[in-house]
Amino acid sequence: MAGNGDTDTRGNLPPLSLHVPEPKFRPGDEVDFSHIGVTEPGAQPRPDENCEAGETHPLCNDLIRVLGDDNKAHGPWDPKLDPETLRRMLQTMALTRAFDERMFRGQRQGKTSFYMKCTGEEATSISTAMALADDDMIFPSYRQQGALISRGYPLIEMINQIYSNEGDKLKGRQLPIMYSARDYSFYTISGNLATQVPQAVGFGMASAIKGDTKIAATWVGDGSTAEGDFHAACTFASVYRAPVVINVVNNQWAISSFSGFAGAENATFAARAIGYGIAGLRVDGNDPLACYAAERWAANRARSNAGPTLIEFFSYRAEGHSTSDDPSGYRSAQEREEWPLGDPVMRLKNHLIALGEWDEDGQAKMDLEAAEQVKAANTEAQKLGTLGHGMHQPFETMFEDVYEDVPWHLAEQREQSLREKEIKFGKKDPGEAQ
Amino acid sequence: MIEAINDALDTMLGRDDDVVIFGEDAGYFGGVFRCTAGLQEKYGTSRVFDAPISECGIMAVAVGMGAYGLRPVPEIQFADYIYPGYDQIVSEAARLRYRSAGEFIAPMTIRSPYGGGIFGGQTHSQSPEALFTHISGMKTVVPSTPYDAKGLLIAAIEDNDPVVFFEPKRIYNGPFEGYYDKPAAAWRSHDASITPEGYYRIELGKANVVREGQALTVLAYGTMVHVAKKVCEEKGVDAEVIDLRTLVPVDIETIEASVEKTGRCLIVHEASRTSGFGAELSALVQERCFYHLEAPIERVTGFDTPYPHSLEWAYFPGPVRIGQALDRLMADI
Numbered sequence: 106m107a108g109n110g111d112t113d114t115r116g117n118l119p120p121l122s123l124h125v126p127e128p129k130f131r132p133g134d135e136v137d138f139s140h141i142g143v144t145e146p147g148a149q150p151r152p153d154e155n156c157e158a159g160e161t162h163p164l165c166n167d168l169i170r171v172l173g174d175d176n177k178a179h180g181p182w183d184p185k186l187d188p189e190t191l192r193r194m195l196q197t198m199a200l201t202r203a204f205d206e207r208m209f210r211g212q213r214q215g216k217t218s219f220y221m222k223c224t225g226e227e228a229t230s231i232s233t234a235m236a237l238a239d240d241d242m243i244f245p246s247y248r249q250q251g252a253l254i255s256r257g258y259p260l261i262e263m264i265n266q267i268y269s270n271e272g273d274k275l276k277g278r279q280l281p282i283m284y285s286a287r288d289y290s291f292y293t294i295s296g297n298l299a300t301q302v303p304q305a306v307g308f309g310m311a312s313a314i315k316g317d318t319k320i321a322a323t324w325v326g327d328g329s330t331a332e333g334d335f336h337a338a339c340t341f342a343s344v345y346r347a348p349v350v351i352n353v354v355n356n357q358w359a360i361s362s363f364s365g366f367a368g369a370e371n372a373t374f375a376a377r378a379i380g381y382g383i384a385g386l387r388v389d390g391n392d393p394l395a396c397y398a399a400e401r402w403a404a405n406r407a408r409s410n411a412g413p414t415l416i417e418f419f420s421y422r423a424e425g426h427s428t429s430d431d432p433s434g435y436r437s438a439q440e441r442e443e444w445p446l447g448d449p450v451m452r453l454k455n456h457l458i459a460l461g462e463w464d465e466d467g468q469a470k471m472d473l474e475a476a477e478q479v480k481a482a483n484t485e486a487q488k489l490g491t492l493g494h495g496m497h498q499p500f501e502t503m504f505e506d507v508y509e510d511v512p513w514h515l516a517e518q519r520e521q522s523l524r525e526k527e528i529k530f531g532k533k534d535p536g537e538a539q
Numbered sequence: 540m541i542e543a544i545n546d547a548l549d550t551m552l553g554r555d556d557d558v559v560i561f562g563e564d565a566g567y568f569g570g571v572f573r574c575t576a577g578l579q580e581k582y583g584t585s586r587v588f589d590a591p592i593s594e595c596g597i598m599a600v601a602v603g604m605g606a607y608g609l610r611p612v613p614e615i616q617f618a619d620y621i622y623p624g625y626d627q628i629v630s631e632a633a634r635l636r637y638r639s640a641g642e643f644i645a646p647m648t649i650r651s652p653y654g655g656g657i658f659g660g661q662t663h664s665q666s667p668e669a670l671f672t673h674i675s676g677m678k679t680v681v682p683s684t685p686y687d688a689k690g691l692l693i694a695a696i697e698d699n700d701p702v703v704f705f706e707p708k709r710i711y712n713g714p715f716e717g718y719y720d721k722p723a724a725a726w727r728s729h730d731a732s733i734t735p736e737g738y739y740r741i742e743l744g745k746a747n748v749v750r751e752g753q754a755l756t757v758l759a760y761g762t763m764v765h766v767a768k769k770v771c772e773e774k775g776v777d778a779e780v781i782d783l784r785t786l787v788p789v790d791i792e793t794i795e796a797s798v799e800k801t802g803r804c805l806i807v808h809e810a811s812r813t814s815g816f817g818a819e820l821s822a823l824v825q826e827r828c829f830y831h832l833e834a835p836i837e838r839v840t841g842f843d844t845p846y847p848h849s850l851e852w853a854y855f856p857g858p859v860r861i862g863q864a865l866d867r868l869m870a871d872i
Contacts, residue, residue, distance in 0.1 A: 242606075275640045285639040292606060293639035297630045303596050304631065307603025307611075314559060314585045314609070321603070333623070337596030344591055506637045507676050509644075509699045512744065512788035 126365030130437040138445045146173040146392075147180020154406045158384045161414075165375035165385040168419060171394040172452050176459035184236075184398040188462035194235060194393055195457060196471055198227040198450045201251040203475040204260060207483055208267055212281075212428045216491035217267050219281045223248045225423030225441070228393040228449035229354045230324065231255045233418075236400035237322055244292045244305035244323035247282055248354065252324075256289045260482035270490035271497040276505070281492075290319075299325050299332035302351060306341045309349035309407070320348040320407040322400070328359020330374055331367045339415065343381040348407035350400065351415045353377075354390065356422035361435040375417035383413050390420030391446040393453045421446070500526050540726065541711050543685035543734045544574045544650075547692040548612065550738050552582045555610060558696060560587045562597060562614025562650075571616060572652055572711060598624035598649070602632050605645035610696055618653035618705060619665045632701040633676035648695040648702045653681075654762055654809050655846050655855060656709035664846035666761075666810035668705055672787045672819065677701045678743060679786040683710065683764040684731030687784060690741030698743060707761035717766035717861070719852035746790035748797070752779035755803040755868055758794060758820050760786065763807045763856065770861045776869060778805075786816055794820075795827050802833035803868050809856060812840040834871065837864045 130136045149169045152160045171178050178185075186194075205222040212220040223230065226248060234243065234252035243252050253263065265272035267281040275285060285293035292308075295301055305323035312319050325335060330353055342349050353374045357364050367374075378385025384406060388399045396418060403414035421444045425432045457463030490497045504511055504519040511519065551558045560575055566589035569576030579587040590597050594615055601611040615621045621628070632645040655664035671679045678700055682688035688706070695702040709715050713723040714731075726732040750768050754777040759767045764782045771778040779797050783789060798804050804824050806817040817838040824836055839856045846854055 244603075275638070278640070279638055283638070285642050287639070287642040293635065293643050295631060295638070297626060300599065300627060300631050303599030303627075304603035304606065306596075307600030307605075308607045309603075310600060311559075311604040311607035311609045314604075315607075333595055334599060334627070337591075337593045337599060340591050340593055341596045341600055506641050508678075508788075509636070513791055514788060 126363070126370055128363035128365065128436065130440065132433060132435065132437060134437045136437050136439045136443045138443055141445055142168060143445050144168040144170055146170040147183070149180065149182060151181035151402070154402055155409055155411045158378070158382055158412065161384040161386060162379045165378055165387055166373055168387055168389055169395050169399060170389040170392050171398060172392045172456055176452070176455040178394055178456065182395055182398040184394055184401060186394070186397065188457065188460060190235070191453065191457055192463065194232060194397075195450070195453050195463075196475070197231045197251065197255045198453065199471050199475040200478065201227055201231060201254050202450060203472070203479045204250065204254065204263070207479045208264070209428065211267070211483065215493065216487070217269070217281045218492055219428055220267065221247055221282050221427045222424040223251055225444075225448060226354060226356055226390065226420050227251050228396040228453075229352070229390045229418040229420055232393040232396035233322070233352060233400035236397045237404055238319065240290050240319045241404065242290045242292055242305070242308050242319065242321045244301040244308070244321060245294055246298070246301065246324045246326055246329065246354075247294055248326070249324050250282065253284055253286060253289065253291050256291065258286055258289050258291070260479060261486050264483055264486035265489060268486055268489070268491040269497065270486065270492075272486065272489040273497070276502045277498045298329040299334040301325070303334050303338035303341060305351070306338050306347045306349050309347040310341070310345055313348055318408065320350065320404060322350040322352065322404070324352045324354060326359060327353060327355040327357070327364045327369065327374055328362060328367050330377065339377065339381040339383065342413035343383050346410065346412040348410070349413045350403040350407060351413060352400070353415065353417045354420060355417050356420050358422050358426065358432070358436065360426040360430060361432075373417060375415060378415040381415070383415055385415045387417045387419060389446055390418030391449040391452065393449050394456070419446070423448075540682070540685045540688050540706070541572060541574055543689040544692060544706065545576060545578070546734060547689040548575060548578055549581070551693060551696045552578060552586060554738065557609045558586070558612060559604065559609055560612045560614065561590045563590055563592055563616045565589060565614045570614065572708065574650070574706070575614065594620055594622070594624035595627055598627035598632065601647040601649070602627060602635065602645050605632070605647050606635070606643045610646050610648075612648045612650060612696055615649060615651040617659070617663050618651040618667050619662045621649075621651055621667060625670070628671070628677070628701065628703070629674045633674050636700070637676055644699055645701045646699045648692070648698070648704050650704045650706060652708040652711070653705040654707045654709055655851050656715065656762065658848065658851060659846070660848035661845035664851065666705075666808065666841070668703070668786055669810060669814060669816045671703045672816050677703060678788065679703050679705070680743060680784065681705045681707065681761040681786065682784065683707065683761055683782050684729070685726055686731045686734050687741055687747070687782075689734045690739050691743065691784060693738065694740040694743050697740065702743070705761065709762045710765060714765045715762060716769040717857040719855070719857065741784070743785045744788045744790055746784055746793040747782045748779060748793065749782045750778065750780040752777040752801065754778060754801055755805060755865070756781060756794070756797040756801045757805045757807060758783060759807040760784065761809070763809055766857060767807045767861055770858045770865065773858070774862060774865055776865050778865070789820070789823070791823065791827070794824065798824050798828040799831045802831050804828070804832070804836045805839065805864055805868055806836065807839045807856060807861060809841050811843045812838060813843050815840055834868050837868055839864045
């Protein structure tokens with residue numbers, strides 16, 4: 106029989122099998138990171154910011170590094186920052202780390218439901234945000250608290266949000282850490298993953314339509330690049346050459362799923378740029394100078410109408426995904442210590458020391474001051490309440506901001522909630538329930 | 540209605556530099572239904588442009604533009620294709636104001652042709668409005684005439700909340716009386732085809748009583764307004780036909796006043812029955828007008844199947860289905 110008769114000829118083929126990715130190390134395993142190509146700092150070329158996208162594509166399979174083991178800056182990507190800027194970067198990192206420590210403890214003490222640290226990834230948000238203009242809109246994912254802190258956002262406002270207390274300007278509606286700060290050009294965080302990436306492209310397109318000069322920069326995790334939104338974003342960014350920087354923070358883990366489940370075994374995340382014909386860079390995400398330089402390069406490129414850039418920051422999530430996560434259940438405890446690209450805070454500190462611009466005493470003092478600053482903000486914020494110790498927002502606020510004006514059906518439900526409040530709490534404000 | 544929609548878009552592009560229009564084929568070609576024809580030529584490619592075939596991207600980009608301060612009017616070529624953009628609409632656009640406590644808003648108007656009657660098969664005929672009416676933070680609008688389409692679309696574009704604006708494509712070119720063997724009449728002979736030049740608006744959330752009556756209230760929107768009205772006339776039922784125009788927020792005052800007067804309520808929509816918007820209308824009427832009701836509330840809807848290509852006129856809730864419901868409702872008078 107002609108046509109489909111080849112069914113018979115398959116008889117002696119092996120059955121098909123499915124490849125399910127598996128990380129190299131599980132709990133109890135000895136780690137060996139020799140497969141990670143740690144490149145020579147300074148060895149990567151730095152194309153002109155207005156180059157053809159294709160000129161960057163070799164860098165998508167490379168790793169841009171500046172800081173070497175000698176703690177010195179090397180090569181064309183050295184952003185040549187002055188010591189004052191470097192100290193400010195280090196100070197922001199110290200503050201972010203202190204903030205993470207205290208908020209993590211706050212969660213353990215029952216002051217909030219949830220927290221997410223960015224330990225080990227500070228350079229991917231702080232160094233990068235410092236490379237942008239203050240009015241460039243940041244479309245963050247949930248681990249860019251460092252970007253917000255680098256813009257000078259008041260810590261107490263962040264803590265009020267985390268504690269959902271009466272000072273929370275988001276009125277207790279958002280999960281802790283899902284900040285919104287329009288005055289600081291920091292877009293409201295969504296819990297739905299990667300939705301912010303094409304929105305950032307839309308913002309950049311709007312800026313271009315209006316002939317403005319500000320650009321958009323967005324952050325997304327390695328795992329979330331599997332979302333359709335990420336690919337829609339890349340398509341639109343490419344098609345319209347939108348003034349946008351798409352930052353992929355490859356921290357290796359999406360909760361307990363390693364980056365292989367987003368396709369990392371087969372291609373780098375930076376290499377996604379090649380298929381879309383946009384500029385792409387792959388960067389040592391624990392090298393604060395390289396992070397700064399790459400982001401500045403991409404921002405300058407976007408601002409000069411040369412198009413978008415996709416940057417992969419190759420980093421490592423030193424802590425759990427969140428306070429609800431236990432990484433000891435799925436990955437080797439050694440990973441954090443053995444991570445070959447080190448700790449961004451230590452690397453920046455050692456660089457400043459190597460420059461003769463810093464010392465251990467200065468660092469100890471800086472760390473202490475950061476802890477004190479966070480503690481003071483925490484003390485102030487706690488006075489406004491913590492989650493679970495009463496409801497701190499008036500009931501009627503639940504019905505505000507659903508629409509610009511309150512429609513009849515919400516007005517009715519608002520009245521219902523106020524009647525329920527009386528039954529449940531009497532005349533007393535539930536915020537005083539303790 | 541196509542010209543009225545084009546006119547509304549033209550009017551708003553001319554009045555407000557922040558209005559931008561984009562969608563698949565919406566730019567150079569002017570849309571597969573020609574609703575955006577000539578606008579790119581008039582306002583340039585950065586105000587009116589084509590988009591990739593990515594409903595998710597189209598919706599997300601509109602959200603980002605809204606956050607910047609524009610008033611995007613994205614087009615989804617057929618409502619059946621809105622689902623890839625659904626998360627961006629319902630999780631992002633609809634909740635942006637709430638989650639940011641008003642810091643960011645998405646004042647976007649999503650235009651999309653919907654409904655059957657053009658042999659569009661199960662991928663070009665659906666009526667997904669109920670999926671949006673269930674979502675807090677957004678408004679759902681369905682016009683039934685050129686006059687309304689222009690005034691409602693202008694109001695939707697000016698609205699600071701996200702609006703889904705479903706255009707009934709069966710009546711794009713003229714009103715339709717529901718008989719499968721009769722084409723849509725031309726709008727030019729219809730009163731509602733007269734649309735004032737330039738700017739005017741019809742407030743969202745206000746229904747229109749298109750036929751006054753004492754014996755029965757018919758709640759309908761879009762194409763079904765014309766079908767229901769025709770059947771009431773043919774059967775000589777003294778029915779009050781209400782064109783809801785806006786589904787969320789629905790005009791409860793007009794509905795209540797009418798049902799309290801007539802004591803009977805028929806709800807007509809083209810979308811599938813189960814959990815359709817008719818279920819919500821029915822519950823509202825029952826909750827609020829129970830002591831005025833003299834007969835059970837009836838729903839006439841599409842069936843709970845996909846829209847079949849060759850059998851679309853069997854699926855369509857036309858004069859027979861509506862007529863039988865009217866007979867049941869009026870039986871005990």
